Amino acid sequence: MWQQVEQSLHSSMGLVVNKIATLLPGILAFIAAFLFFLLIGWLVALLVRRILTAMHFDERMRGGASAIAEWSPRATPSLLVGRVVFWCFVFSGVVVGVSALGTSEHIVSGWMLGYVPRLAGAAILLLAGNVLARFVARSVLITGVNLNLSYARLLSMGVRWMILVLTGAMVLDHLALGGAIVELGFGILFGGIVFALALAVGLGSRDLVSRSLEREAARPVEVAQPEKIHHF
Amino acid sequence: MAAVEITEETRQQAERVGPPDVVVGIAGAVSADELRVRAQQILSELGSGASSLRFVFAWPGATPEAAAGAAQPAENPALTLVPFAPPTQGTGELWADVSASQRAVLALAASLNARACIVIGSDLAALRTHLIQLFTYAILDRQCGLVMPVYPPAKYDGLINSGILSPLSRALYGKRVHYPLAFDFAASGALCAGLARTSPAAANSLLWPVTVAATQFPQLPVGQVHVDAHHQVAAEGLELSAVLGQLAGSLFQEMDQCASHWQRIRGSQATPAWGNAADGQPDGQPIDPQPMLDSFLLGSKSLEEVWRLLLPPNALLELRRLTKLPPDQFRMPDDLWACIVYDFALAWRLRTINRVHVLGAFTPLYLGWVASYVREVSNLTSAAVEQRLEQFARAWEEKKPYLLSRWRWPDRFNP
Structure with missing residues (x-):
């Protein structure tokens, strides 16, 4: 033996x-x-x-x-x-x-050779997504601050993560990893975020919106005052 | 040189009267009838004293309707109205269109071999006899190459000019000029072609007469005249960040292009001024700087990650300290503000981040300076404000070595 x-x-x-x-x-x-x-x-x-x-x-x-x-x-x-x-x-x-x-070794190289274009495509997608996320997030942040929006930072962060999540899903899909789980997971996640935001705004600020509308309706028409400061 | 179309009829008319002494050009659309009336009035008021000088009034009216209006017989045979084609591509940006029209006027004056060219804003606020006399005197009698206006002092007017353009231009090019970017100015015949020249790479760049005079024609003296006119700028629909970005971006671009010139210039020279300084405008109601301060505070809270890429640690520390001050004690030191503008100019040059973002992140800082300035000058008289602005401009000159160092060795550690 x-x-x-x-x-x-x-x-x-x-x-x-x-x-x-x-x-x-x-x-x-x-x-x-x-x-x-x-x-x-x-x-x-x-x-x-x-x-x-x-x-x-x-x-x-x-x-x-x-x-x-x-x-x-x-x-x-x-x-x-x-x-x-x-x-x-x-x-x-x-x-x-x-x-x-x-x-x-034919089998290994055949598989690897076939996968290289996918890897390259995924890398380009990841890079482009990151660059785009950073650019758009910074644009939103700067524009928001210049419009005096106190939630500009939050808005910018939200936009950044939306693009990053979208990029991540695209990369996984391109690499053919996860199959239908990625599509399903992304759909649920994205839809969930939008639904949660809609609920939060709809329910949470219902009173706020109604009060704001009442105030707007009751406000007398204001005559625009001439600006006292001239920047240019 | 900017292309200027002169109609055949106009060309014949110009050849008949010969080369003019002075071209008075309107930089922007204007009514032909109003211009004719004003020009006739000026010629009659100039009288015999200036009768030896030949004036030509140019206006962007080379359209069929406008040309028909110009063809009407003039009451004064000495009046020569020369229409020229307005710049074809309007950018829709206030100062870019004004600069394009100014270049067209200067190019026309150069093509007519005029001895002097007076550029007047399209609202005709400065088209007055004594101002034409003053500009003519400064160019033809005092041999100035360039004459810029000094508008009546107003504490809260033209703050981008007071806070950035004027002190930066003075520190860089060594000419103490109140308004380096103006609606009205005059240039000698020698300078006209240089000013009209538009580099093809900068089709929508603004016209900075002082920069051109200081860098390309340093031998020509620069003067100023007091212009008691107030231009109404249509500010409706214009966003502060967009206008600030346009003006500061254009000046930064000039800085980049003329770096070899301004790095050799130290200190500044006083420029002679003619005419009587107008009284300052009444103060009116006090201004609350709190909204501007709030914008600055919001910017410092939200844009710190962007500012960190553009400003050195010391400036960031100073800004953080400012945010902790109570509103009534908020004051941005002159040297800090000068260094911030210099750092943004450098970031614009190096493209540390996208240039649109560089200029966008600048607005809250500018509003912080405005808040500090408004608080400081609210109780000062016009004369005291002028003194304060002079002190402010000197701080920029004193900080120029900092700019030189950063510009030449941007990678060197800077605390």
């Missing part, structure tokens, strides 16, 4: 070692391809930045109401273009590396 156990262990060990030996060249090829594209990307991005600087790309973009300049608040437009080029190469390196992995 011990012989059979030993034989079984030996054969499983052999299988695992064999599997690793089969995968190892692919992993090495993946790392080599990734590093190679990383280096190429860095060099090309550097070259692109140099060329754009020589062409006075930043000045041209800053001069007009350029969309690139507006969406790259901290970085210069040439730096932004350089970064895009660099990350394109990194992405290509990952794809080439995964396909190199495929020469050693």
